[in-house]
Amino acid sequence: MSEPPGAAVSLAEAPPADSPAKPPTAQRVLPLHRPGRWISTAVVLVLVAQIIHGLATNPFYQWDRFRYWFLRPTILDGLVITLEVAALSAVLGLMGGVLLALARLSGSPVPRAVSWVYTWLFRSVPLIVVLIFLYNFSALYKTLSLGVPFGPAFVSFDESRLATDMTVAVIGLSLNEAAYAAEVVRGGILSVDQGQHEAAAALGLPKIYQFTRIVFPQALRSITPNYVNQLIGLIKGTSLVFYVSLLDLFGSVQTMGSTYPGDIVPLLLVATVWYLILTSAVSIVQFYVERHFARGATRTLPPTPLQKVRTGLGGLRARLRKEAAV
Template identity: 75%
Template sequence: MTESLLLSAPARPSGPPGPDGRVLPLRRPGRWAAGFVVLVLVSQAAHGLITNPFYQWARFAYWFARPVVLDGLLITLQVTAYSAVLGLAGGVLLALCRLSGSPVLRSVSWTYVWLFRSVPLIVVLLFLYNLGALYPTLGIGIPFGPAFLTFDESRLATDIVVAVAGLSLCEAAYAAEVVRAGVLSVDQGQHEAAAALGLPRRYRFARIVFPQALRSIVPSYVNQLIGLLKATSLVFYVSLLDLFGTVQNLAGTYPGDVVPLLLVATVWYVVLTSLVSVAQFYVERYYARGALRTVAPTPLQRARAGLRDLRIRFRKETAR
């Protein structure tokens, strides 16, 4: 048994034995050469980025944390948060309709997903922004009958409402596919076992199927948030001054600071997406606990392991 395991294990490449009989690692000059070339190119790009006066880093530092920029950043965060919550709620509802036994619900849900995945987001935002021209007043009442309550559409559809509504409508279409794929990823035996126990369908979904589907849904939807965060830059076209809209206005007022202002927006988007990426790593690590034997180590754990290996090597070298 031991011999078969040794024969089936892949052999690690190694070099010839050293003078003291130890097996030395195989030398890889091509890997070292490629790494050196990449380091030279990265260093050259960083040097050009820092020393080029065209970027005006002094003006970048002046604008980076100005109150007007931070106000636009706050609006970006608000729109992203509202759209993420509403989009996920709508996606869950649409996914349930797609998985429903009703042909009407399945058809309507499929049509919704097909439509909003086909139409560009900017078209949806502009259409909602000009919706008042088509429907000046909205009402609540009996379908095809009299309205009990009417109100002006222009007062209800403020800029932030239009932005959140447009982003949520499009986000729900993508979230629906994420949720549906997560539910379908649950093993069919789980459905059959729950049905064999005589559990109601609603209880089966809420307590057995959906918690297991979250292992696929949550990491994928956190990744979807990065696209949603960047998509908020389009709300500038519906007169909402988010981070990108604020930078655009300032660039029109101060044409000499166009490049540093664009760098300000770029760095803030990089910071926000990096924070979402960090959250995605820990969310995926949390939901992988039941699927993997060992979860991926955190950066802090990797740093500690590296320091521990260096200590061990140093002690071995000094012991000689």
């Protein structure tokens, strides 16, 4: 039976089955165009440039007076007081928060109830009310004593001599901070897998070692970002100690603003910039603390800002070399 002429020609032109396949034609890969990204970037840059231009050229901000006040001894003295109050309150508040969290997780109903009432009370009362109440505490209790309830007192002392402005500020902020830190610590402890608690108990370790060596280090991964957020709020909350006659950073700015009413705006800018510096420093410390506790929990640690810059520069150089070769 004869084949059609067309079929014979097609079979003759078909390549053998065992012949190697021809490589595909080399094509240049074109980048994906994203006009929306470029438009949004341009809009953001224009807005940022306008804000910077407005800040730099508006005479209302009086940047020359800002430079004059920024490093004045009065401002720096207030800054030192802010750092002292914030540091002492952060340490005492965290210690109190740990104790309250452990009491809240205790199996005994009395510590649980006391911890719950304390947390409920100090989270409900504004901080300014706590500070003013403590500042006028001597009007309610002239003397404080230690002894038998409803019985004789062994030791008595004058409350007004102990309650200095610094003491009132630190105690008030610490009491308030402990209530919030207790919930942060309790949430971090509850975030640890229950199997870790059971494994720690199975090792036969004392309770204190179970907590300090196994449970608490793992809970710190969850506690750190939340407590640093509280710490930033504490730094800003120190501005309220001005109302108990303690001249911190904000108090110094307020006092100088009353003396020099024409410099109120640059003085407020001075306080703003110093608070930005303090909170930025805390955020940097937070990054490295989180990176430290991330070891063992992630395969690769998050890159540091310097590593990100190096990676970005390396990628930019590689891209430039590639474009130059093309």
